[in-house]
Amino acid sequence: MDGIVAIYRRELAGYFSTPTAYVFLSIFLFGAGGFAFHLGRFFDSGQADLAPFFAFHPWLFLIFMPAIAMKLWADEVGGGSLELLMTLPIPTWAAVGGKFLAAWTVAGAALALTFPIWITVNVLGDADNGAIFVGYLGSVLMAGGYIAIASAMSATTGNQVIAFVLAVFVSFLFTAAGMPIVVETVSSILPAALVEGIAGLSPLERFESARRGVVEARDLVYFGSLIAAWLAVTNALVTARRGG
Amino acid sequence: MRRRAFTAFIIACAAVMFVSANAIAGAVMRGxxxxxxxQRLYSLSPEAAAVIDDLSEPVDLTFFYSRKLAQDFPRIRAYGARVRETLQAYAARAGGRIRLEIVDPRPYTDAEDRALRAGLEGLPVGEDEALFFGLAARNSVDDRAIIPFFNPDREPFLEYELSRVFVEMETPSRARVALITGLPMETAPAPGRAPTGIHAYRQLIDAFDVELLDPDWTALPADADLLVVAHPPPLGPHQLYAIDQFVLRGGRALVFVDPLSELATSPGPTGLPNFDASPRSDAAPLLASWGVVYDAGTVVLDLENALRAQFDDGGRQVERPYPLWFRIPPENLDSDELATASLRRGINFVGAGGLSRRQDAATRFTALAWTSDASATMDAREAQLENPVNLFARARSDGVSRTVIARVRGEARSAFPDGAPDVDDVFDLPTPAEHLDSGEIDVIVAADSDLFNDRFYVSGDPSLGETTTADNAAFILNAVDLFSGSDALVGLRARAPSDRPMTLIENLRAEAEARLAAEEGRLTLEVAEAEARLRELEAAGEGSGFFSGDLDADLTEAELGEVQRFRNVIVDTRGRLREVKRTFLSDVDRLEALLTFLNVWLMALLAAGAGVWTFFARRRGRASP
Structure with missing residues (x-):
């Protein structure tokens, strides 16, 4: 347990000691607000809710989460510090977990910094704060899922840019599974239950109830298992590097 | 090599675990x-639970859902899952008294035949394929009820529709409603289609046995459970007497009268308006005998709750609050009365009248809906002719709230103290029952018939799915339910996601509009005065100068100066009027710009600033030893 905390601290300090994390935060905050207010036409909706804000989260995360997680392992592999890390008396899973949690914290901080929009809807009208809370909760979980994917992709290469591109690609595959265009295509070949299953693998579908203000137990399982599965993959890839 | 195989094996395991965990969770954690x-919109509500708990007979439910065809329609697919789960939740709650069967009626199968026999409607998709998405219910004593098609637009009403199925089976004889109306309840058909009714009317026919009475009816149906009188055409004495006696005998009545009905003069089933229709209706002397004061010549204006109207202002389409149209918000609806308590979006009124209690009335008068304190009254004909700007400027609020819907209960006297009126011209009158001079009454009176008017609260095409923006129909159906004794559904009808308006912006807008209306009125008046004065002066100059082509010839120097001054005033005032119109929303624009800045730019800039600071701090850190 000490190991995971140590790695977490080191990684988190690493984020905030260079300007990179701030640049990402800045772009994310600008994107989240810009999408909600301009593309989402926040004022035109006339409603004091955050629907136009949450609607763009899956797509924002698709780019932003790979950006903050791309360096997690690629940096160590490329810079040759992985060997050093592995000589520490820390199990691999603790390193994987600590790094993941650090990146997730950055994502959480990014979401927390969108608080002005929560104040805004409460000033403008009578907002449903229970529903907004669940929306944020779902958003945080979804961010964890995307980071776990990006973490695994980062462990496959020593190049951050390649890690980023791979992570965006895999995240896109997952996200797109819930898009009508994909569903329509596969529905002509596969049985209905399987199509529903495939669409259910997409964060788009799983984020839906949270956006409405409902916590679904199976969505919690989905995000939890998504994170666990991709961290297991990360663990396997890092272990392989250590040995190879 | 073995290591690589091991890594691949771990990854495969992770994938299998992920998929199976979700498959199991999907099956076990449903609901x-x-x-x-x-408002707990997505939970089984206590009202729906009560309906299930009260089932007297076991019920077989068959859910027909073309699951495969539905995959191409994301909204139906999502809603299909929701309906299936809700039905499963119902079945779980009923513990064996509801048996649920789920059928996928594929084309050319027995299942498809079953769906059609049950009376479901298939949505045609592709070549001779039909998508079924409905429900057939049957209980052990063979009462049946169906939902022909689950419309995704009505998702917030899912519990209501399902509960209605159960209630219909439990009470196989539907309440009988006698309807007296001068409103065009059936609207013009779309080309090639049967005439369709207005929204609230269709809902009424769906839920009740409605008998629409001829204008020259002579007797109320003997078995009517309740009476709905909606903007009646002028009623004959024997008709009024029949209603009077029906109500005194304990018959419930729902009465809509109106000083200015927009709907009455709208096109009916023929596509043309009923030319006999009057925009004004009354139920005198019945209302007075029930203890209600109502004036069919006066409309109520609500300045605070005014809806917006578009009108033509000198060739330009502008939108302004129009106090003749208003929405009574939920705060101004009685929260103790079943008919109004569950309404969350408010009711829209158009040219409504005011109701009050007669001083000497023995009945109890309960206001169900009332205007804001910023209300006013005006002669109905005058109000009708004014455009929104002038109406707003002319209306003088006296700071009194006015009742627009009321429920009246208690001991009332007959409006016909001398018994049945003598009627010579109607010879086939039924033998009157014994005359009642007084009785215990319970009626709801609404001073507006435009509660039925789709134009003010329904959007969308009936065949494609309609959405309502106010609870007009919900109120009408609640009131009918309440009076027919089937009030199990009342709380479920208006469970729509509530409207959460940006009140701050709306208030700013309303203030700006009020200012604009006042300013517009003042400047318009100034221009008119200056023009009148100018015409006077020019008329004085027309005498001799007319033929010489110099209109101003007869004017003195001083008068000429005056003319010039008025011309300048007119030009100047018109300019100011344009300026006022252009900038009246600047408060709203400023607020929106500020909020956009705070949310889009501020935090982003702060984060960027922190980054820059870190960058320089690091450089300094490196530079110093």
């Missing part, structure tokens, strides 16, 4: 949810 929306 395990925590609904944190303020």
């Amino acid at each position: 395990w949810r925590l609904d944190l929306t303020e």
